[in-house]
Amino acid sequence: MNKEEKLVSKNPTAHHNYEILEKIECGIVLSGTEIKSIRNGKVNIKDSYASVDKNGEVYIYQMHISPYENGNIYNKDPLRPRKLLLNRSEINKLVGVTSQKGYSLIPVSLYFKNNRLKVELGIGKGKKLFDKREDIKKKEADMKIKRAMAQD
Secondary structure, three states, X not given: OOOOEEEEEEOOOHHHHEEEEEEEEEEEOOOHHXXXXXXXXXXXXXXXXXXXXXXXXXXXXXXXXOOOOOOHHHOXXXXXXXXXXXXXXXXXXXXXXXXXXXXXXXXXXXXXXXXXXXXXXXXXXXXXXXXXXXXXXXXXXXXXXXHHXXXX
């Protein structure tokens, strides 16, 4: 991340449940009260995912943005689908990749870049249970090595 980028939210389960092969930065279409709520840190992308619809547009689903306290009638549904802004060539690439079995589009993080909200989409392949166990073993081994180095 550069100094002009400010992290808003990170998906904690993205790297645990998926092997992220590639990352793509894209914009997102939001209303005014939604962006105010995100600036206050009231967003959760833990269970969210993205997909390409039949019209060739990419949407993010299950991203929870809490209603803005002072928004009254202008607040939108917290779990509504939100359109992602990508070039046609990027969308065509995503269609080709996600049509293969086992590949998904997972939002990895939300951040502000030059005062605009960006979503980092990861093209991920679902991990099996034994892959997750291997990752846990590697993390534990790394922690043991760091502890041993710190004690010396």
